[in-house]
Amino acid sequence: MKTKTFERPPILTTDERERLFVEAGSLYVAPHAHFMLGLSGLSALEVVSLDVRHVSRNGVEAVPIIEVPNVDLREVEVGPTRPEQISETTRRALNRYIAWRRNRCLHFRFSMRTEVDAQGAVRCCNCGDLADFLSSPLFDSRQGDRLSVHRLRHEFEEFRDMLELNPALRFDSLRETFIADLIGRGPGKRAA
Numbered sequence: 457m458k459t460k461t462f463e464r465p466p467i468l469t470t471d472e473r474e475r476l477f478v479e480a481g482s483l484y485v486a487p488h489a490h491f492m493l494g495l496s497g498l499s500a501l502e503v504v505s506l507d508v509r510h511v512s513r514n515g516v517e518a519v520p521i522i523e524v525p526n527v528d529l530r531e532v533e534v535g536p537t538r539p540e541q542i543s544e545t546t547r548r549a550l551n552r553y554i555a556w557r558r559n560r561c562l563h564f565r566f567s568m569r570t571e572v573d574a575q576g577a578v579r580c581c582n583c584g585d586l587a588d589f590l591s592s593p594l595f596d597s598r599q600g601d602r603l604s605v606h607r608l609r610h611e612f613e614e615f616r617d618m619l620e621l622n623p624a625l626r627f628d629s630l631r632e633t634f635i636a637d638l639i640g641r642g643p644g645k646r647a648a
């Protein structure tokens with residue numbers, strides 16, 4: 457049984473939010489989408505568990521209400537998905553990300569040559585992505601597998617430090633900021 461007490465992460469101030477989403481967001485398409493989903497109330501585990509089909513029906517455009525997989529700590533899907541309404545800004549960030557993903561390989565424009573990997577999955581010969589885009593992990597790592605929670609948290613910390621934000625902020629601060637917004641406690645009204 458876990459006895460570790462849960463310490464609530466600090467929330468982002470208006471200024472910190474602006475720096476994270478305007479300064480970083482205009483340049484870094486994938487991190488911007490990660491951060492926007494965090495600010496839409498998704499946990500780090502939920503963000504990395506998304507497949508393309510959870511946010512898009514056609515693999516081109518994101519939907520305004522996404523499906524969030526119900527995953528446990530082993531990252532195994534354990535129940536039905538949860539519908540989650542995302543903001544227009546988040547939807548646009550996802551659209552930009554999907555467009556960027558589709559530009560990574562010519563296989564979206566030309567018929568792809570495929571191969572079957574050791575696990576029996578059909579992949580593009582050129583980039584190694586799954587042939588079925590909708591069933592692919594929405595966010596992948598440089599190695600081509602699903603982005604990990606560890607990597608996602610680390611990415612947030614890199615941006616936090618690069619932009620000189622409060623060093624106590626962590627990825628979960630995004631979700632905490634979302635909750636604070638819902639109950640009218642933030643942003644910028646961080647408790648003393």
Ligand SMILES: [Zn+2]
Nearest residue numbers: 561563580583
């Ligand atoms: Zn490809």
